[in-house]
Amino acid sequence: MLGKSKGTGLDGSFVQCAGCKKTLFKREFEDNLYVCPQCGHHHRLTWQQRVALTFDDGSFQELDSALRSGDPLEFPEYREKLEAAMAKTGMNDSVVAGVATIDGAHVSTAIADFSFMGGSMGSVAGEKITRTLERAAEDQKPAIIFCASGGARMQEGLLSLMQMAKTTAAVAKCREAGAPYIAVFTDPTMAGVLASYASIADVILAEPKALVGFAGARVSAQAQVTKVPDDFQKAEFGERSGMLDKIVERRALKQTLSSLVRVLGGGVR
Numbered sequence: 001m002l003g004k005s006k007g008t009g010l011d012g013s014f015v016q017c018a019g020c021k022k023t024l025f026k027r028e029f030e031d032n033l034y035v036c037p038q039c040g041h042h043h044r045l046t047w048q049q050r051v052a053l054t055f056d057d058g059s060f061q062e063l064d065s066a067l068r069s070g071d072p073l074e075f076p077e078y079r080e081k082l083e084a085a086m087a088k089t090g091m092n093d094s095v096v097a098g099v100a101t102i103d104g105a106h107v108s109t110a111i112a113d114f115s116f117m118g119g120s121m122g123s124v125a126g127e128k129i130t131r132t133l134e135r136a137a138e139d140q141k142p143a144i145i146f147c148a149s150g151g152a153r154m155q156e157g158l159l160s161l162m163q164m165a166k167t168t169a170a171v172a173k174c175r176e177a178g179a180p181y182i183a184v185f186t187d188p189t190m191a192g193v194l195a196s197y198a199s200i201a202d203v204i205l206a207e208p209k210a211l212v213g214f215a216g217a218r219v220s221a222q223a224q225v226t227k228v229p230d231d232f233q234k235a236e237f238g239e240r241s242g243m244l245d246k247i248v249e250r251r252a253l254k255q256t257l258s259s260l261v262r263v264l265g266g267g268v269r
């Protein structure tokens, strides 16, 4: 996330880049869509920022907002962590789902926000992703899902892992219905999310340098028996190896998504 504003008496006027650590004018940084003008680091976005940068003004309508996680395993401190995340972010879970238009075309969408428990996928996030895909299938309109997750939510155990199968089945429903599904990998797209609905989209885009992988960096380093490229587990490696279709800079993302929605069909009523 963003570095703290400098306490210089011009509070709030500056931010520190999480990539190159340089001090940036906040206004310039925001105008550049939260991408560092110096090093190009794409900072993580809140779901509200993502909506504002992607969809037509005022077109996003949130759905399924009342869904709340239970604590089925009575996992130690899970309730407290959930409540703290809710208080910090104003969200009820790590994914916000709804419908919106992009250059006038109707889409079903879900946006993961890393700031809520690392974007982890428990029962609620899995259900929202599933409903997003099912809405796309039923209405024959494109689904656009923004991924940002460390993976499955360990505090929900098997119920969390079940979301992998459930969301994967929902992607199949889209395919049967002929509704295109576009995934956007943002930093990070990892583990149980990558291994389920994320990596089986019809079209996969990624933001530059997004962390994309299955195991975490430390686990991967321990398991390496051969040397891997320096950008292993980055979007660039995924693009070179055919795992994803295209890396798109944030400033071009809306236009790219809009074109894809029109080319792939559906969505225009």
Ligand SMILES: [Zn+2]
Pocket: 017, 018, 019, 020, 021, 022, 036, 037, 038, 039, 040, 041
């Ligand atoms: Zn920078």
